[in-house]
Amino acid sequence: MSAGAGAAIDIALSAAQAAPGASALEAARLALARDLRLAFRKRGQLIQPLAFFALVTMLFPLAVSPELARLRAIAPGVLWVAALLASLLALEFLFRDDAYDGTLEQYALSGQSLTWLLFAKSVAHWLLTGLPLALMAPFAAMSLGVAAAAVPGIIVVMLVGTVALSLIGAIGAALTLGMKRSGALLALLTLPLSLPVLIYGARATQLAIGGSSFIAPLELLAALAVLCVTLAPLAAAAAVRISLE
Amino acid sequence: MRWTWFHRLASPPYLYGLAARLTPWLAWPAALLILGGFYAGLVIAPPDYQQGEGFRIIYVHVPSAWLSLMVYVTMGVAAAVGLIWRMKIAHAVAASCAPIGASFTVAALVTGSLWGKPMWGTWWEWDPRLTSELILLFLYLGFMGLRAGFDDTQRADRAGALLAIVGLVNVPIVHYSVIWWNSLHQAPSVMRFGKPEMPPAMLVPLMILLLGFMLFFAALLLVRVRAEILQRERAANWLREALRA
Numbered sequence: 001m002s003a004g005a006g007a008a009i010d011i012a013l014s015a016a017q018a019a020p021g022a023s024a025l026e027a028a029r030l031a032l033a034r035d036l037r038l039a040f041r042k043r044g045q046l047i048q049p050l051a052f053f054a055l056v057t058m059l060f061p062l063a064v065s066p067e068l069a070r071l072r073a074i075a076p077g078v079l080w081v082a083a084l085l086a087s088l089l090a091l092e093f094l095f096r097d098d099a100y101d102g103t104l105e106q107y108a109l110s111g112q113s114l115t116w117l118l119f120a121k122s123v124a125h126w127l128l129t130g131l132p133l134a135l136m137a138p139f140a141a142m143s144l145g146v147a148a149a150a151v152p153g154i155i156v157v158m159l160v161g162t163v164a165l166s167l168i169g170a171i172g173a174a175l176t177l178g179m180k181r182s183g184a185l186l187a188l189l190t191l192p193l194s195l196p197v198l199i200y201g202a203r204a205t206q207l208a209i210g211g212s213s214f215i216a217p218l219e220l221l222a223a224l225a226v227l228c229v230t231l232a233p234l235a236a237a238a239a240v241r242i243s244l245e
Numbered sequence: 246m247r248w249t250w251f252h253r254l255a256s257p258p259y260l261y262g263l264a265a266r267l268t269p270w271l272a273w274p275a276a277l278l279i280l281g282g283f284y285a286g287l288v289i290a291p292p293d294y295q296q297g298e299g300f301r302i303i304y305v306h307v308p309s310a311w312l313s314l315m316v317y318v319t320m321g322v323a324a325a326v327g328l329i330w331r332m333k334i335a336h337a338v339a340a341s342c343a344p345i346g347a348s349f350t351v352a353a354l355v356t357g358s359l360w361g362k363p364m365w366g367t368w369w370e371w372d373p374r375l376t377s378e379l380i381l382l383f384l385y386l387g388f389m390g391l392r393a394g395f396d397d398t399q400r401a402d403r404a405g406a407l408l409a410i411v412g413l414v415n416v417p418i419v420h421y422s423v424i425w426w427n428s429l430h431q432a433p434s435v436m437r438f439g440k441p442e443m444p445p446a447m448l449v450p451l452m453i454l455l456l457g458f459m460l461f462f463a464a465l466l467l468v469r470v471r472a473e474i475l476q477r478e479r480a481a482n483w484l485r486e487a488l489r490a
Contacts, residue, residue: 175404179394188390192383193415196422235411242403
């Protein structure tokens with residue numbers, strides 16, 4: 001184990017062992033800082049979802065047609081399916097290392113709110129996958145023939161939608177925590193629950209590319225994100241407790 | 246009213262015996278209602294002026310579709326009861342619901358597709374109800390897949406229950422987002438099932454069949470719950486004595 005990982009675990013333990021008087025927010029902040037630090041020690045893993053996203057986007061011109069007019073028509077769907085799959089791919093790493101080295105158990109036993117700690121982990125997951133995906137989506141979109149004017153809209157919609165994806169994914173990842181081969185099952189659990197995000201996200205992106213107002217689907221997307229922020233960490237915490245039993 | 250009846254239901258020996266006694270009282274009326282309903286629907290009811298004889302498939306399709314949702318709700322409620330009051334029998338009920346509900350979902354999908362061929366001219370149309378039904382099938386498969394992923398029954402019970410509750414929250418969201426999605430892509434010009442102005446000669450057989458399907462589900466559920474109890478309590482003394490008797 002590298003020295004960096006050791007230091008990060010110390011932070012995790014300090015988060016876990018923060019005196020019961022320490023606020024849940026403070027513990028969550030420490031957990032978030034630890035996850036980010038650990039992730040930046042393994043930069044290779046950070047690139048993977050982005051490379052996957054670019055790769056899936058590239059498959060469509062090869063499989064469908066290189067004509068930009070046709071690609072522009074399917075661009076919203078391509079972007080969102082690629083983002084959904086990239087987010088799903090990154091989910092496997094969300095809890096796995098922490099489950100192996102006992103960090104999750106420390107979290108559960110710490111007396112701190114597991115809900116807040118898992119919320120912090122989901123935020124870290126979003127910062128490490130959702131945010132980069134949202135920033136990369138415009139480049140993928142432009143390679144599919146989308147005009148540069150649509151870029152701000154695409155970024156905003158992607159930012160909001162990936163929040164919901166990260167949080168829904170946390171539930172699925174927590175439920176499949178103890179399993180050896182969880183990949184296909186994780187997809188089967190997470191994708192049906194993510195469909196509303198896909199529908200509103202792709203529609204808002206389509207409107208943004210077309211140059212019309214995309215406020216209505218964006219608001220529905222934001223409503224989903226708020227629902228996920230409030231409820232998903234609770235469900236994920238319950239799932240982690242079941243998996244740790 | 247006392248709640249002792251509810252607590253007694255939690256006892257495997259009591260429920261095992263009760264299910265055995267109740268099953269014929271549900272199964273025979275179900276068989277009579279379904280046979281009578283099919284006769285009334287397939288022979289007595291007049292053909293539709295637009296769809297001709299083809300409309301008669303609703304006598305299988307509509308009850309199956311209703312049951313597919315009703316079984317999911319039953320499963321979610323049983324799972325919640327099991328999780329909240331730590332009632333193992335409720336988990337057995339939830340686990341028994343899933344394959345039945347998935348079968349009704351498949352029946353609704355197949356009959357919907359068969360109906361679509363003469364009416365729409367294609368075997369599959371991305372109609373909102375059929376799409377919702379397909380998503381429901383994936384939710385059932387996810388529930389069964391998650392349960393199958395655990396070796397330990399108790400963990401399978403609790404993880405599955407959590408997923409069923411999350412799914413129960415999600416079903417209306419998915420349903421309405423699919424309707425919203427569809428209203429954008431397809432003009433609502435196709436013929437629809439279940440118009441309220443359906444004449445009594447067509448409606449009454451449908452209601453008879455709906456009741457028959459519900460009783461059929463209840464009977465099936467009791468048989469499956471007994472099988473679950475047999476498997477879960479295979480080491481228990483009461484079971485050995487009951488089987489010897």
